[in-house]
Amino acid sequence: VLRTGEEYVNAIKHRNKVEIYVMGNEVNDVTEHPFLKPSILAFKATYDAAYEEDSKHLARAWSVFVNDEVNRFTHIHRSPEDLAYKIKLLRKLSHKTGACFQRCVGWDALNTLYVTTKLIAEKGKKDYYERFIEYLKYVQKNDIALAGAMTDVKGVRTLKPHEQPHAYLRVTEVTKDGIYVSGAKANITGIAAAEEVIVMPTRAMSEKDQEFAVAFSTPLDTEGIKVIVGRQINDGRRMENGEIDGLPYRSNHEGLIVFDNVFIPMERVFMLKDWQMSGILVEIFSAYHRQGYGGCKSGLGDVIIGAAYNLAKQIGVEKAPHIQNKLTEMVLLNENMYGTGMAASLDAIKLCEDGCWWVNPMFANITKQLVTRFPYEITKLSTDIAGGIIGTAPSEWDLKNPKLRQLIEKYLQGIMDYSTEERLRIVRLLENVSFSVAFLIESVHGAGSPEAQRIVINRIYDYDYAEKIAKYLANIEKSINFKENAEPWKKTDTEKIGKQ
Ligand code: SF4
Ligand code: FE
Incomplete structure (x- = not known):
């Protein structure tokens, strides 16, 4: 099995x-x-x-x-x-x-x-x-x-x-x-x-x-x-x-x-x-898949954060306040993607009696919407920390050429604890992960292009209910029927069918 x-x-x-x-x-x-x-x-x-x-x-x-x-x-x-x-x-x-x-x-x-x-x-x-x-x-x-x-x-x-x-x-x-x-x-x-x-x-x-x-x-x-x-x-x-x-x-x-x-x-x-049923099927699938990105993209984010941190150390800038700030920002962006993916999971919805656990559609769509944006920010920050070498480093074939190796080692060396080869390895890893289809293009278009999530988010947020809350607190309306749930969300078509 x-x-x-x-x-x-x-x-x-x-x-x-x-x-x-x-x-x-x-x-x-x-x-x-x-x-x-x-x-x-x-x-x-x-x-x-x-x-x-x-x-x-x-x-x-x-x-x-x-x-x-x-x-x-x-x-x-x-x-x-x-x-x-x-x-x-x-x-x-x-x-x-x-x-x-x-x-x-x-x-x-x-x-x-x-x-x-x-x-x-x-x-x-x-x-x-x-x-x-x-x-x-x-x-x-x-x-x-x-x-x-x-x-x-x-x-x-x-x-x-x-x-x-x-x-x-x-x-x-x-x-x-x-x-x-x-x-x-x-x-x-x-x-x-x-x-x-x-x-x-x-x-x-x-x-x-x-x-x-x-x-x-x-x-x-x-x-x-x-x-x-x-x-x-x-x-x-x-x-x-x-x-x-x-x-x-x-x-x-x-x-x-x-x-x-x-x-x-x-x-x-x-x-x-x-x-x-085809619209329902698409809605169920896309929410499952949008939730998942909170896991795999934050995992790639960890690889990128680790590589950027290492490169900062290799050139002795890891304690500089602006570098620490950038690393913190990367973590913040990354954990946001993961956090919404976890929220979509733990606030799941039961669509039928014996199981059928579906992700929370609001959080699943928010996860994916963040994923259309944050990986680009993370890539930008890691490029910033890595320095221009991420776009200009010599190839491994240069490093393997004995005539060039000495020069590369001499001129691309940072802190002596790290070899130049180590620097090039991390640079290549960072380049290939942070600029990959999986981290950038797929983050935009996989599981539906950005607009697809915005349509769902806009449809299931109950603006009228939020407006009622505001009017009640402004003393325009004297009373209000509060919903049982704290979240002012409407049911999706899928949930309506599931609960029938
Ligand atoms: Fe899985 Fe790849 Fe899709 Fe991430 S992008 S959910 S790793 S198939
Ligand atoms: Fe995908």
Whole structure:
């Protein structure tokens, strides 16, 4: 049930052929390919964590579905504490990898389908839930590496799916055994390092768009699937065979996955044309994923703070008041992301009787909104502390050239306790983590672009109630009906359905 990291790598290495392309060429073995190996190593860390003394209490959970211990990345949250463990686990895994370890989207997809199929079952349609539970058991028993695919390519943003069918993944045919789907999903994290992908709709659908309201899972080696892996900042360093410039040599990737008339057997279909539910599904998923960023991004923040602190010490400025101020500011920003992620967890919401613990949607959206901003601030502050060397340092190949090494060591030396090589190593680590896709671009667009969170925040804050409080205290209104809760929030559509 609990795979080791090595077992995961072997499973990926020996799977059936999957059509994966990197920089124009088809990849034979993703576990050995220099561009993808860093991703495999980061993914692997989610398996190793279940066996490492410092993390196994976070990385293991008890599943009531298979009556056994499972890797938490396949676990269905059973309590607010479970959701808090998620945040702690993600922060710790960022420390172990210095990268995005890519397994959370599939995990959030499992929890989303659990809640959504359950809500649909409570309305009378039980097949999806029953199928999903069977699938969940299979995933938990085999500790499957999952990716999650939500974002459609979307084409012209003002056009609806049925007005531009190729821009959204759709069902093209339904038979008694299954369905056929065509289309593409974009920006899919870790897709080439996963064994299966869970596909979900990307937005609320109208009746006219019902063939786009589809959720299912499929192994990556299914006929008709192609993956085109995208490029990232500094990604060429992965191919250089070095040991400094590409640090931490663990990374993530995103890719475009194309479905060309792919057959999905009915037992893997978890939503089929239920257009009324697709908005709810998206809301549930996005809140789960927005909460998670409080863990992984604060974990990367720790790596950056540690590197900046070390570089300050290397040049003897760590006690300067303005440096201490900047370090304090980085900690403040970082712990804010973590704190809101924890609040989203511990103030969780129960959407159905036997469990279905959903994150607090206000705090989850606040977490992600902070994450669209604070990593940029943290990167700016760490660049400030590191000095210009972060953009101009000589390469490891210069350091390895005996003619140059002496000069580099002489002229880039700071406090004598630290070697110049040490300085360059930390500089490279800082550069590659603080300017990474995972820390910057994904922080803006992952789990929905900034405006998506602002819409939710604005919708669920009850301005009218806050206004009533103000009027009451100003003696304009003589009385007020205080709500039971202290927070002036409205229920989301999801909560309304959950409580019906
Ligand atoms: Fe997990 Fe964070 Fe990567 Fe998303 S960005 S997959 S939450 S590590
Ligand atoms: Fe993400």
